[in-house]
Amino acid sequence: MKLLLVALVAAALWAKPADSLTCYVCDKEESNWNCLKPQTCAKEDKYCVTTHSTVGLGKDKEPRISKYCSALCPETNLNIGIASFSASCCETFLCNISGASSVKTSYTVMAAGILASLLYVLRAGL
Template sequence: MKALLVALLAAVLCAQQASSLFCYTCENEHSNWNCMRTYKCEDHEKYCTTTYSTAGFGKDVGQRITKKCSVDCPETNVNFGMAAYSTKCCSTSLCNFSGANSIRINYAMILLGIAGSLIYMLRVGL
């Protein structure tokens, strides 16, 4: 009987440890190196997320990184040319180490917008 209780206690303790998720956290940081703080997520939070946003043009491009625990997995990847926004998620402890830096300013979209504006102005001016 004692052996059964010890085995049951060990199983419960192992199950509790397995459900603990740890994520890196930060809020609107300029660099991924400022996002090395770890946090034990709540039991209902099952994902680590990294949100990476950029805005600007050329040397004036700014970036922001936010990392946190999350209940759901809101993966997004939006690129507006001069601004971009990406959220990646994962579900193992400390899996959000690197930034979600798969987004880049899309210079082709910027050039297409400039060309479209020029064509419009030429047509209106005629």
């Protein structure tokens, strides 16, 4: 069975033109399981991009994953407590299989924001 799978992957790699990249694609999915649809990219696309964003607190967190082909690499990592956004790039066949789940809301940043808001409210009341 493994030999058949290896043969199919090798055939797929050989059948595609050398300059075409293939990436997984999806748009604003809640789970990486919904992001496993391969697509052949346009000739100008050199990167497979995966974005992961999270908004909310605790049980109300709403993760979203998007994957696409791109000519540019918008690599980013932003975390502002109750919201985070990450974009990662890669350049090989179906390399964006990961859901970029390494970006998580930081409880330290969130606690610092709540503390700063509380101090501002207390100070404004005096």
